Amino acid sequence: NAAAPLAETIRQFNMALVQALWYTTADPVATFLGPEELADTERYIAQLDAAGQFVGQKLIELDLRSFDFVDADNAIVTARETWSDELYSGTPFFAEQQAEPELIGVRPPYVLNVTYTLQRDGEGWRIMRIVLDPAAPPAWQTP
Numbered sequence: 261n262a263a264a265p266l267a268e269t270i271r272q273f274n275m276a277l278v279q280a281l282w283y284t285t286a287d288p289v290a291t292f293l294g295p296e297e298l299a300d301t302e303r304y305i306a307q308l309d310a311a312g313q314f315v316g317q318k319l320i321e322l323d324l325r326s327f328d329f330v331d332a333d334n335a336i337v338t339a340r341e342t343w344s345d346e347l348y349s350g351t352p353f354f355a356e357q358q359a360e361p362e363l364i365g366v367r368p369p370y371v372l373n374v375t376y377t378l379q380r381d382g383e384g385w386r387i388m389r390i391v392l393d394p395a396a397p398p399a400w401q402t403p
Contacts, residue, residue: 294388365400
């Protein structure tokens with residue numbers, strides 16, 4: 261199945277993204293993203309880190325809807341993703357702090373329609389562009 265490596269790349273990227281936002285480091289997603297998407301992710305994580313915050317993100321459902329091969333080295337995958345998020349103040353490294361992190365924001369389950377543009381990278385695939393619809397997750401709510 262030609263779509264299986266694309267699906268696996270997207271699944272692994274989403275699990276790595278959860279780790280990246282929790283530990284405020286882009287390292288887990290670096291091998292999955294092209295330069296522009298990685299730079300966007302690094303900027304967002306830097307903002308969280310500068311504010312002393314981190315995100316607990318949960319992927320509730322991943323529905324891969326279509327796989328379109330532009331050519332042998334380029335593909336577009338559309339997905340419907342359901343997430344829920346929690347925003348914390350503090351650090352996820354519990355041993356390094358005096359107090360537990362404070363829950364300061366929540367996003368109840370929400371749905372994003374996501375278009376991934378992927379490019380072959382050796383034997384695997386790299387995500388070159390991610391387009392969200394709506395363009396961003398909902399605003400944080402008070403817990």
